[in-house]
Amino acid sequence: MKCDRAYIHICDNLDENLNSPRCREIKAHLRECPDCQAYLDSLKKTIALYRAMPEPSVPSRVHRELFKTLTTLGGRTDRKTRHAGRKT
């Protein structure tokens, strides 16, 4: 396997169990090619860095606004339902 093909397959199979015949071929290539192995490591580390990035939480102001909006929408639906009920 050439580096070009390995490059595509490394990316496609980064997080998969390398047991299919094609994956075994990639594994063999990686053993022989330190460049591709290093490239694979660098891709894994790129992903690890992004997974480690802090994630924000919903600010309490936004939470309150969201529930206020949804309560208004719910109220409108309740009124419509009650109105429809009276008509029938």
Add this chain to the structure above:
Amino acid sequence: MKRHSYRDTPEDEVIQAAKNADHAAFTELVRRYEETVYRFSYKICRDKTRAEETLQDTFISVFRKLRSFDGKSKFSTWLYTIVTNNCLMKLRRRKMADLEDSLEEYDHPPAGNGGKTGNLMARWEETPADIVIAGELKELLERAITSLAEDYRVVFVMRDIEGRSTEETASILGLSIEATKSRLRRARAFLREQLHPHMSAHIEGLP
């Protein structure tokens, strides 16, 4: 009269009740998913104000469309489709053709991949598992992902950060499996290339 609480009710029952216009059930659904929706929106938008707008728009859409949810897919998959549409609608400006062209170069190994082992190895030393992303490194990661086109960013976020399968990502985005894989490949390579020139300084400086 005391309102019924859905706190401990299984999700499918909460959804059914919410579909029958039970507002307490709908509120419970929002409570369960608001953090997920907000964080996912932020990961795509990279902007808190846009993530807040997307959060509001998403649950208004869910409120209006919930009756059309047929249960054939997981609720979270259906929800992610709405979030993604809301996010991308705000962000999408360029034509797909331009986007495809812009990342085509990442279908090939980086120039000089062969014969530069020492350099690569030195730049990408072992990353500690408990790495804290802060300061300059945070800015660098932020800059790189913000410069990645949104249609690729969303695939990277779903597959590599959220850990969703290729099939689910493809279904949410309305893409083929091959197109999903291709976008992920290009997104990963793009981000790696953006970080590459800076990595030695950051990684070496870590405890």
